[in-house]
Amino acid sequence: MERNSLYESGLLRGEFLPEVVAYYFKQWDNYSMPFHAHNQVEIMYVIEGHCNVETEGASLQLKKGDFIILDAEVPHRLLVEKGSPCRMLNIEFRFHERKGVFPSIKNIAEEDPAFARFLKMNSPYLLLKDANEVYPILKSLVLEMDERGKENLLMVHLLLSQLFIRMARLAVETIANEPEHQANMYVKQALMYLHENYDCDIQMKDIAADVNLHPGYLHRIFKKHTGLTVMEYLTSVRMEKAKMLLSETDIPLIEISDYIGINSRQYFSSLFKKHTHQTPVEYRKTAMHKKEFASWEKV
DNA sequence: GACGGGGCTGGGTAGATGAA
DNA sequence: TTCATCTACCCAGCCCCGTC
Numbered sequence: 001m002e003r004n005s006l007y008e009s010g011l012l013r014g015e016f017l018p019e020v021v022a023y024y025f026k027q028w029d030n031y032s033m034p035f036h037a038h039n040q041v042e043i044m045y046v047i048e049g050h051c052n053v054e055t056e057g058a059s060l061q062l063k064k065g066d067f068i069i070l071d072a073e074v075p076h077r078l079l080v081e082k083g084s085p086c087r088m089l090n091i092e093f094r095f096h097e098r099k100g101v102f103p104s105i106k107n108i109a110e111e112d113p114a115f116a117r118f119l120k121m122n123s124p125y126l127l128l129k130d131a132n133e134v135y136p137i138l139k140s141l142v143l144e145m146d147e148r149g150k151e152n153l154l155m156v157h158l159l160l161s162q163l164f165i166r167m168a169r170l171a172v173e174t175i176a177n178e179p180e181h182q183a184n185m186y187v188k189q190a191l192m193y194l195h196e197n198y199d200c201d202i203q204m205k206d207i208a209a210d211v212n213l214h215p216g217y218l219h220r221i222f223k224k225h226t227g228l229t230v231m232e233y234l235t236s237v238r239m240e241k242a243k244m245l246l247s248e249t250d251i252p253l254i255e256i257s258d259y260i261g262i263n264s265r266q267y268f269s270s271l272f273k274k275h276t277h278q279t280p281v282e283y284r285k286t287a288m289h290k291k292e293f294a295s296w297e298k299v
Numbered sequence: 300g301a302c303g304g305g306g307c308t309g310g311g312t313a314g315a316t317g318a319a
Numbered sequence: 320t321t322c323a324t325c326t327a328c329c330c331a332g333c334c335c336c337g338t339c
Contacts, residue, residue, distance in 0.1 A: 204315060217320090219316065231315070231327075253305065264329050269306060271327090281305065306335080315326080 003095040004039050004072035007122045011105045015098040018105070018160045023091045023142055030082035035075050040094040042070045043167075044078070045130075045138060049086035052079040055125055065130045069167065074124040089138055093160075102157035108164060118168030121175070128170045131188040137163045186211045187222055190230065198237050199261045204230060238262060239275045246280055247287030253280050 003011055010016075021040050028051065035054075044053065045067040053060045053068050055076045062068060070076055072094070080086045098104050109116040128134075141159040148155070189211045194202070207230060208218045222230050238260040245256045257268035272280050 223316095229316075235327095252303095262328085265305075266307080266330080267328055273306090279306070300339105302337105302339085304336090304338105307333085308331105310331095311329090313326105313328085316324085318323095319321085 002097075004041070006041050006069070006071050007119060008095075011095060011119060012109055012116075013106070015104040015106060016095040017098045017102055017157065018093045018164070019096050020141070020145060020156070020160070021092045021094055023089070023145065025087070025089050025142075027085055027087045028078065028080040029085040031078065031080040033078040035077045037073050037075045038070075038092060040072050040092045043089075043091045043138070044068050044070070045089045045091075045135060047087040047089055047135070049080075049084055051086040051088070053077070053125075054079065058125070060125075060127050062127070065132070065135070067128055067130060067134065069126045069128070069171075071124050076125070089135075089142065091138065091141070100153070100157075102153070103161055105164075108161055112165050112168065114172045115165055115168040118164075118171050121171065126171050126174075128167065128174055130170070132192065133188075134163065134166050134170065137166060186218065187226065190218060190222055191226075191233075194230070194234050194237060197261075198234060198241065199259060202234060202261065235271060235275070239272060242268070242272060242280070243276070243283065246284045256280070 003016055025047075035056075044062070046062045046064055048064055050061065050063040053062060053070075053076055055070070055074060060068065095105060103111075105119070109119055137159055141156065141163065144155045144159060190207050193207050193210045197206075204219065211218060219230060222228075222233070226233055228236070241260045242256055245251055245259060251259070253268065254265045257265045260268075262268040262271065269280055272278075272283070276283055278286065
């Protein structure tokens with residue numbers, strides 16, 4: 001038995017798995033597609049450039065990083081202006097009854113409240129903005145299907161589950177927080193930059209350049225969303241890494257300060273003490289004692 | 300006693316912050 | 320976006336402690 005729409009209630013009653021029917025990269029230029037509909041769900045992701053997607057009653061502008069989820073049987077068409085090429089990744093999928101041990105749509109909805117809400121949105125289309133979370137999954141999915149075909153579906157199903165959860169969280173965030181969503185995206189991007197580069201000499205202007213914002217504006221929205229300044233957040237990330245390195249390794253302090261992007265061991269020590277009320281050495285000793293105590297208890 | 304690892308303090312400066 | 324303020328960061332120098 002097959003299910004085609006994302007919002008069929010049967011998806012939450014039976015054990016269904018998504019199945020990718022078609023996927024392709026395509027660069028469009030000066031293109032006007034006639035109105036049409038599929039009997040499967042379609043994701044259209046804009047990799048470069050911009051385009052218009054028209055559904056009955058709406059004309060939606062998509063630019064780089066935007067994607068639209070069109071439910072099955074929703075009439076739509078793609079329009080791309082002459083001289084402004086648009087590179088897209090399209091994926092179409094439907095649902096079939098589960099074979100094997102992969103988590104079903106029902107299983108995912110039971111574990112992830114956002115996904116459960118997503119399945120009840122009943123929206124013919126959802127236009128979402130990606131903060132570079134969805135596209136890497138889509139790329140991995142396409143690569144996996146290209147390399148393995150239908151031979152090894154484990155990774156494909158894991159990636160599809162991840163994709164659904166990411167899209168659902170994005171959809172829930174977007175709908176719950178519409179006017180704030182754009183600012184939220186920039187903050188998310190900045191957070192990702194901080195978590196990927198905390199070991200480097202990060203400056204406010206680097207983060208602002210990464211998210212294409214003025215440093216002053218980024219600072220304001222970051223504090224509004226997180227309650228912390230960018231530097232306070234960065235320091236807290238660094239201190240957490242330092243705690244882990246102190247308690248789990250015997251790496252010398254001078255190296256730890258370098259690992260977390262603080263170039264001065266003196267400054268690292270003072271910062272660490274300010275955050276934990278212990279010097280790094282005291283913290284390490286306490287952590288070691290706790291470990292020893294735990295191992296004695298086992299014996 | 301030599302040496303290495305680490306803590307503390309004071310001073311200088313680049314640049315982050317926040318008000319306008 | 321600008322600009323004055325202030326703080327985060329770095330460095331030098333000194334000291335303490337543990338180990339060899």
